[in-house]
Amino acid sequence: MNSFRIIEAGLSTTIQDTGRLGLLGAGITQGGVTDPFMMALANTLVSNPPDAAVLELTLGGLQLEVTGAFSVCLTGAPCELAINGSPADMAGPHHVATGDLVTVGKCHQGIYSFLAISGGIDTPPVLGSRSTVVRESLGGLGGRRLRVGDILALGDSPGVGDTKRTRRDAGSAGIVSELESCLTLRFIRGFDWEDCAPEAAEGLLESEFSVASDSNRMAIRLTGGHLQTGITEAWSEATCYGCIQVPTDGEPFILINDRQTMGGYPKLGAVIATDCVRLTQARAGTRVTFQAITLEEAKHLAWLEAHYQETLQQALNQP
Amino acid sequence: MTDYLCGLSDHLCAANEGFVVDRVIGYRSLTLFFSGTITDYTDILTAAEQYRHEARSVTETSELIRLPVWYSEESGSDLLHVAQYCDLSVDEVITLHTETIYVAAATGFAPGFAYLGYTPEPLKMPRLDTPRRVVPAGSVAIADRQTAVYPSSSPGGWRLIGRCPTRLFSLDWDPPVKIQVGDRVQFYPICQNEFAALGGSP
Numbered sequence: 176m177n178s179f180r181i182i183e184a185g186l187s188t189t190i191q192d193t194g195r196l197g198l199l200g201a202g203i204t205q206g207g208v209t210d211p212f213m214m215a216l217a218n219t220l221v222s223n224p225p226d227a228a229v230l231e232l233t234l235g236g237l238q239l240e241v242t243g244a245f246s247v248c249l250t251g252a253p254c255e256l257a258i259n260g261s262p263a264d265m266a267g268p269h270h271v272a273t274g275d276l277v278t279v280g281k282c283h284q285g286i287y288s289f290l291a292i293s294g295g296i297d298t299p300p301v302l303g304s305r306s307t308v309v310r311e312s313l314g315g316l317g318g319r320r321l322r323v324g325d326i327l328a329l330g331d332s333p334g335v336g337d338t339k340r341t342r343r344d345a346g347s348a349g350i351v352s353e354l355e356s357c358l359t360l361r362f363i364r365g366f367d368w369e370d371c372a373p374e375a376a377e378g379l380l381e382s383e384f385s386v387a388s389d390s391n392r393m394a395i396r397l398t399g400g401h402l403q404t405g406i407t408e409a410w411s412e413a414t415c416y417g418c419i420q421v422p423t424d425g426e427p428f429i430l431i432n433d434r435q436t437m438g439g440y441p442k443l444g445a446v447i448a449t450d451c452v453r454l455t456q457a458r459a460g461t462r463v464t465f466q467a468i469t470l471e472e473a474k475h476l477a478w479l480e481a482h483y484q485e486t487l488q489q490a491l492n493q494p
Numbered sequence: 495m496t497d498y499l500c501g502l503s504d505h506l507c508a509a510n511e512g513f514v515v516d517r518v519i520g521y522r523s524l525t526l527f528f529s530g531t532i533t534d535y536t537d538i539l540t541a542a543e544q545y546r547h548e549a550r551s552v553t554e555t556s557e558l559i560r561l562p563v564w565y566s567e568e569s570g571s572d573l574l575h576v577a578q579y580c581d582l583s584v585d586e587v588i589t590l591h592t593e594t595i596y597v598a599a600a601t602g603f604a605p606g607f608a609y610l611g612y613t614p615e616p617l618k619m620p621r622l623d624t625p626r627r628v629v630p631a632g633s634v635a636i637a638d639r640q641t642a643v644y645p646s647s648s649p650g651g652w653r654l655i656g657r658c659p660t661r662l663f664s665l666d667w668d669p670p671v672k673i674q675v676g677d678r679v680q681f682y683p684i685c686q687n688e689f690a691a692l693g694g695s696p
Contacts, residue, residue: 196527197515198670199516199517199518199602200517200518200519200602200674201601201602201605201606201669201670202601202602202603202604202605202606202607202645202663203670302670311604311605313605366523410520410522411520411602411609412518412520412521412523412600413525413602415525435602435603435604436518436602436603437518437600437603437609470535473530474530474531478531481531
């Protein structure tokens with residue numbers, strides 16, 4: 176059976192797949208990989224189903240030792256990659272065998288990178304997913320970040336020699352996340368928009384915010400707004416991916432994958448998924464502005480994004 | 495409201511079977527999760543409007559879940575403060591908290607957490623200005639006119655009045671939670687020895 180051992184674990188490396196929907200009402204967070212499309216591309220390049228479990232790296236930094244024979248591919252935030260000490264491009268796929276060392280070095284830009292391995296990480300699914308939620312000690316390997324010495328088994332995969340896939344140039348394949356120093360987040364207005372003080376709504380549309388350093392897989396915190404919504408009555412209700420919540424201190428935060436399922440702060444809207452994924456890669460200090468769009472526009476953008484993703488995936492599927 | 499939202503939720507999920515991937519009932523809202531590229535939201539809105547006009551009232555009564563609570567200063571660090579704030583004796587706080595039958599108006603926040611409404615008016619308490627970083631697992635708490643049990647250790651801004659030894663979440667159950675939206679819940683007092691005997695964590 177193919178497996179690998181963790182020699183260096185990095186800042187926060189977790190096992191992720193598409194996460195869990197269907198149990199939000201039970202308080203089980205959605206979780207899942209921060210960029211499902213980058214995960215799908217990495218999986219496609221190593222001939223996995225698009226939703227096979229991968230390793231999600233935070234700011235790079237990982238070394239693993241191979242047992243057996245399989246291939247690997249790295250997507251997302253650009254990192255230095257080396258096989259047995261020789262620099263390698265991210266996309267690969269790189270065929271590796273027993274004793275080989277796969278090293279992911281520094282991450283120069285962005286935050287999250289995704290390492291797909293043929294066969295997929297084969298930890299037992301919990302509530303239908305292998306995704307790790309560290310806060311709840313759920314999924315992954317013991318519900319925690321990977322540590323030095325962990326050994327992870329892989330699922331079945333076609334023998335490495337069978338794959339006809341050839342190496343690709345990382346840039347042209349679109350497998351590296353695009354990173355911007357200033358992000359415009361398009362959002363649809365939410366539940367509390369109408370009830371919110373006009374100054375707070377204007378503040379959201381006209382201020383320039385900055386990504387705070389204490390952002391994590393639950394929420395991206397923004398500073399610089401001081402939005403006073405004037406809404407005092409807080410009725411707990413569901414949170415969604417991209418939800419713009421404004422607590423009493425007036426600095427908004429955008430809820431992402433590992434968010435708590437209910438929230439009692441005013442919600443001014445929801446950032447569309449495409450932009451929210453870009454936000455997850457934004458380091459502290461990245462400038463952020465908001466742009467309101469209609470539900471119809473959001474639907475159209477989602478359709479365009481789905482079309483783009485499908486086209487790129489098909490291109491990668493060509494032998 | 496909770497009955498209406500439960501009915502609406504069932505109706506919309508049945509009408510869009512296989513397309514609604516998740517649903518969450520809140521105090522005053524129902525949130526449905528579906529793929530915007532597969533399902534058109536206008537269809538769901540139309541179905542919701544139809545349901546509102548039919549205005550069925552659901553009178554189905556759910557089973558009563560009874561939960562033991564060890565009320566004390568030791569197990570609920572805000573118990574004395576709550577009594578003082580509400581101008582009641584500790585015994586009166588316990589009586590008011592246990593004689594009410596609550597309805598789970600919403601669930602979520604953390605696995606197994608249920609928002610139970612409504613506590614009697616004399617027990618109305620503001621939340622802490624600064625939430626505690628850690629609330630022990632099993633803590634029974636009140637805030638505004640709600641009460642809840644924290645199923646696991648987590649941060650929290652509600653006032654702690656006791657501890658409940660009953661498990662509210664397990665991966666071995668289907669569904670994995672004990673309390674669901676619409677369920678009725680009542681608390682009853684136990685002593686420290688009973689708390690320990692029922693498996694309460696120290």
